[in-house]
Amino acid sequence: MPLELLESPDLNANQREGLWTLNFGPQHPATHTTLRLVLQLDGEMVIDAEPDIGFLHSGFEKLGEVLDFNQYVTIVDRMNYISPMANEIAWHHAVEKLLGIDLTPRCKYIRTIFAELMRIHDHLLCLGTCVLDLGGATAFMYAFNERETIYEICERASGQRFHTSYTRVGGLLYDVTDDWVQMVRDFVRNFPKVYRDFSGLVMKNRIFVERTRDVGVLSREEAIAGGATGPVARASGVVRDLRRDEPYLAYEDFDFDVCASQGGDCYARFQVRMMEMLESIKIIEQAIENIPAGPIFAAGTGKESMPDKREVYRSIEGLIHHFESVMPNRQMQAPKESVYAATESPNGELGYYIVGDGSFRAYRARTRPPSLLHFSLFSRMMRGCMLSDVVAVLGSINIIAAELDR
Amino acid sequence: MATQINKQLGDNVFLTTLDAAASWGRANSLWPMPFATACCGIELMSTAASKHDLSRFGSEVMRFSPRQCDLMIVAGRVVMKMLPVLQRIWLQMPEPKWCISMGACACSGGVFDTYAVVQGIDRFMPVDVYIPGCPPRPEQLIRGIIDLQEKIQKGGTINAREFKLRILPEGPPRFDEDELIRIRERNGFKLDDPTYDPVH
Amino acid sequence: MTIETPKPSSVEIDEVKLKLADALAGVALEWSEFRDQYRVVFPATELLKCLNAFKSAGFEQLSDLTAVDLLEYSNATDRFEIVYCLLNVDTGLRMIAKTYLNEPDLTIPSATSVWSGADWLEREVYDMYGILFSGHPNFKRLLLPQEFQSFPMRKDYPVKGRGERHNFPVITRAES
Numbered sequence: 010m011p012l013e014l015l016e017s018p019d020l021n022a023n024q025r026e027g028l029w030t031l032n033f034g035p036q037h038p039a040t041h042t043t044l045r046l047v048l049q050l051d052g053e054m055v056i057d058a059e060p061d062i063g064f065l066h067s068g069f070e071k072l073g074e075v076l077d078f079n080q081y082v083t084i085v086d087r088m089n090y091i092s093p094m095a096n097e098i099a100w101h102h103a104v105e106k107l108l109g110i111d112l113t114p115r116c117k118y119i120r121t122i123f124a125e126l127m128r129i130h131d132h133l134l135c136l137g138t139c140v141l142d143l144g145g146a147t148a149f150m151y152a153f154n155e156r157e158t159i160y161e162i163c164e165r166a167s168g169q170r171f172h173t174s175y176t177r178v179g180g181l182l183y184d185v186t187d188d189w190v191q192m193v194r195d196f197v198r199n200f201p202k203v204y205r206d207f208s209g210l211v212m213k214n215r216i217f218v219e220r221t222r223d224v225g226v227l228s229r230e231e232a233i234a235g236g237a238t239g240p241v242a243r244a245s246g247v248v249r250d251l252r253r254d255e256p257y258l259a260y261e262d263f264d265f266d267v268c269a270s271q272g273g274d275c276y277a278r279f280q281v282r283m284m285e286m287l288e289s290i291k292i293i294e295q296a297i298e299n300i301p302a303g304p305i306f307a308a309g310t311g312k313e314s315m316p317d318k319r320e321v322y323r324s325i326e327g328l329i330h331h332f333e334s335v336m337p338n339r340q341m342q343a344p345k346e347s348v349y350a351a352t353e354s355p356n357g358e359l360g361y362y363i364v365g366d367g368s369f370r371a372y373r374a375r376t377r378p379p380s381l382l383h384f385s386l387f388s389r390m391m392r393g394c395m396l397s398d399v400v401a402v403l404g405s406i407n408i409i410a411a412e413l414d415r
Numbered sequence: 416m417a418t419q420i421n422k423q424l425g426d427n428v429f430l431t432t433l434d435a436a437a438s439w440g441r442a443n444s445l446w447p448m449p450f451a452t453a454c455c456g457i458e459l460m461s462t463a464a465s466k467h468d469l470s471r472f473g474s475e476v477m478r479f480s481p482r483q484c485d486l487m488i489v490a491g492r493v494v495m496k497m498l499p500v501l502q503r504i505w506l507q508m509p510e511p512k513w514c515i516s517m518g519a520c521a522c523s524g525g526v527f528d529t530y531a532v533v534q535g536i537d538r539f540m541p542v543d544v545y546i547p548g549c550p551p552r553p554e555q556l557i558r559g560i561i562d563l564q565e566k567i568q569k570g571g572t573i574n575a576r577e578f579k580l581r582i583l584p585e586g587p588p589r590f591d592e593d594e595l596i597r598i599r600e601r602n603g604f605k606l607d608d609p610t611y612d613p614v615h
Numbered sequence: 616m617t618i619e620t621p622k623p624s625s626v627e628i629d630e631v632k633l634k635l636a637d638a639l640a641g642v643a644l645e646w647s648e649f650r651d652q653y654r655v656v657f658p659a660t661e662l663l664k665c666l667n668a669f670k671s672a673g674f675e676q677l678s679d680l681t682a683v684d685l686l687e688y689s690n691a692t693d694r695f696e697i698v699y700c701l702l703n704v705d706t707g708l709r710m711i712a713k714t715y716l717n718e719p720d721l722t723i724p725s726a727t728s729v730w731s732g733a734d735w736l737e738r739e740v741y742d743m744y745g746i747l748f749s750g751h752p753n754f755k756r757l758l759l760p761q762e763f764q765s766f767p768m769r770k771d772y773p774v775k776g777r778g779e780r781h782n783f784p785v786i787t788r789a790e791s
Contacts, residue, residue: 035500036450038479043452043497063758064497065452068529070743071767071774084526090454106650134457153464160461171458171550233675233704236732247704254707345689346649349679349700349711362698364683372688377679377700385735411453414758495780496760502786530767530776531759538781541788 027051033399035064041138042410044384050396058391058399060384066414073374077340078104078178079315081374086172088376089412092131094123094163095354097176102257103350103361104371107343110179110314114301117259119185120176122193122296123166124258124352125289129200130159131355131407132282133207139279139404140211143220148210155203158196165189179314180306193297200290212283221275225390225402228273235389236382239357240285241406243269244277251353263295275398275405340369347373356380356407380406380413435568441485441511442564445474448484448508450501453491455518455550467553474560481507486563489542490550492520494531498539505540513567515559516542519549628653628708631672638668652711659697659714659723666699666729669712674701677726678709680736682744686770693717695746699726716746725751743768 033046043064049057072084078101085096098120105112112120137152160170166185167173175182211217227237232245242249250267252260268284270277306314315334320327333339343365351360357379366372383406390402451459462469469475478484481504493501505514516536519525522545524534536542543566546559635644635655642665645656657665679700685691693715701710716723725748726733737748738757745766748754755761763779765772 035497036479036504041451042456042491063756063760064500065492065494066496066758067492067494067527067532068767068774071529072527075774087454087526090457109650138460150465153461154466157461157466170552171454231731234731236677236730236736249704249707347654347683347698347711348650348652349709351678358678360679360700362679362681362700364688366688373683375679375681375683375698377681381735381739382732385732495783498783502784505786529774530772530780533780533783538785539783540786 028056031396035061038142042408044408044410044413046387046399048396048399053396055391055394055396055399058388060387062384062410063414065410067411069415070374070376073371075370077337077368077370078108078343079335081371082176083172083174085376086174087411088378088415089131089354089356089359089380089409090172091134091409092127092355093172094175095127095131095352096359097174098124098127098258099350099352099354099359100361101176101178102352103348103363104178106350107346107348107363107365108178108341109344110307112179112258112307113304114259115184115303116180116305116307118296118300119166119181119305121259121263122293122300123163123175125292125296126159126162126193126196128289128355129286130156132286135404135407136207136211136279136282139401140214140217142400142404143217145210145214145217148207151203151207151210155200155207158199162189162192162196165192177306177315180304183318184305185300190297190300193293197290197294197297201287204286204290208283212280218276220398221279221401221405222272224275224394224398225405226272226274227386227390231386231389232273235386237357237386238379238382239353239355240278240281241357241379241383241386243267244281245273246271251351251358255351257352259296260292262299263292265292275401278405337369342367343369343371349377351377354379356409356412357383376412376415378412378415380408380410384408384413438568442567443473444476445486445513445560445564445567446476446478446484447474447486447488448479448481448504449477449488449490450504451488451490452493452497453520455490455521458550458553459488459490459517459556462553462556467557469557469560472557472560472564474564481505482509484508485512486515487512488515488517488556489521489536490517492518492525492527493533493536495533496531498533498536501536502540513543513563514541515544515546515563517546517556517559518551519547522547525549628710631708631710634672635668638671639665652709654711654713656713656715659716662714663724663726663729665712665714666726669699669701669710670729673703673706673708674710675704676702677730677732677736678702680726680733680740682740682746682768684744684768684770695721695744697723697740697746721745722747722749724749725754727751742766745769 029050031048031050033048035043035045045061045064047059047061048055069084069088073081076084082097082100085100086093088096133152133156137149141149163173164170166189167175167182227245229246232242232247246269248267248269253267265288268281268288270281306317316327316330321331345365345367347362347364349360349362351358358377359379360377362375363371364373387406391399394402449459461467463475463477474486487505487508489501516522520527521536524532544559544563546555548555632646642661643658647654677699681698683696683698685693685696695716697714697716699712701712725737735757737751738754740746741748742756742758743766756763765777
């Protein structure tokens, strides 16, 4: 037994006798990725859960200081890898704020559609795998079937199904085509039926409800003080959504509700995620029919954004423009300032704190990962729960190790 | 004589070496241990899920305990805090065992040429099949598993001959050739008996 | 259930400035603004007093806590910059509070008593930059192995490390 536990004042001698330590992870099916918990158990009751993280710390932020604003998008992709494009959008949102670039309406709409597709993408995996861990494999299969459709939509737009690297400073890699629009329309049309099936399999499943209700409760005060955001905070009654409160991209144009709950338990968190999927579909539905025409790259002095590919191949000016946008000494100069900008990623507030030093790369690219702050609340959520609840709580806060450790 | 047997038995009996039969069994009933650390783990899930059904290729029985597995799929980058864990899990797996290094990060470190990421797991442990891609598509993983099955079919033997040089057996004790003979003798088989046929 | 709440009214930063000027009389605060973001630089000597004042001014949530190594930053006079990104959950107002720190004494008081979310963020800053937070309840490395010697996010540490990533025993086919 560790010393600090022996010295803990809220344990009496009798309790200390029967405690035992259980090591959970780093290689455990329910962690999905790599994280470790040291559990102090009294019988089956969890007295203390001490997370040990860093098993996937790969130096993302150090790479952010080496690569330029366009190159680093390939690295942020790999941060929250169950919704890759949400990271790209967050990163370039922050970069564009630093550089003072205003996006074109078409680019804003396409990014919004992708951001919402990624929200569905993320929530499907979160729910599917948590149900898998709690013993039901069917919902997982349904979730992955829908995810494959979203992968195809990503692949059609960017050429890569997983790590798309689709956004660029001030624009997008390619413009979308009509058949992409048709794919998204089909997805929006088919999704409600799948949602009904999925919802019936998960949220009305008695075993699932029994195992998640009143488990891992997080109060509103703890959520605010601990820095919880996104579905975890909204399930605890903190009605805050950056899409509504600090509108970015094209969210001002759409009509949607912020989903929240008062419960604060695992079931509430899953409920919020389920409801958010429907709201996302609502946003995509409004956006896909109204994509404005026009260029995808922001107009400006020309240096801040990449030129259109057709221009590069067909005109000498376009080619020069392209070379200038990748040459370190001819690139756009970022102001010597710092900026913090956040977007509402599926997991919560994904923010970037960027310090510019007068070149086209970040002097410091800090990520504010929602997973890190949520996982630091884990031991608080676990207090008084049973050993088998660890899996349910871990699934409900949706910890992504690469984002957690960076 | 041979034609007579053929007439009686038809295609119900075939003769082969025990090695080939054992290898065939091993190759088609791989039990993978998904050592999924990062993005590739999601593609590994995707491979096992509804659209790309891995069970079509006889290796869908994912077991998370290394003691029950014979194929380790290292999916994702391995960093210096994780490498000792990986090595320990590899040592805990019983023989015969194989390893697939899935994705650019596990093969070479990929885009993460940083202080924390191990530049290829093959620097510190044996790897049988490398799958490129960041992350590889599910089809690529399936191709990798088929390649490994071919390799097992060619190389695996009942006495794990390819692993003869091992000096630190961590798994269960090796199957002894002499033990096999003793078991057969106990069961009434005599190796020098001209009527003895290993297939029956 | 879906709760409809009114859009947050944007509270004037002037109100916060007045409140802070009251609470922190005698402490030199330096305000600046960039792209609608309000930033305040406060002295590291009065850290806890300032942070408590920020919290009473309505900033209930610590969004982010990080550090910047200014070693190679042109015209920088200090070595480290500690950044507190603060958020008022009710009004949505954000403020970035900064303080500067120099070698050799890299110790500042911990903010865990003010915001409990600072716990892991401070451990991460220690892990990456070697800045010590006094009064932290569980102070040790967060991400890197406990036996790791360097602080990798410092600018004088190479991106590819100093060979730590190759310092492991090799398991061969014969041994496993």
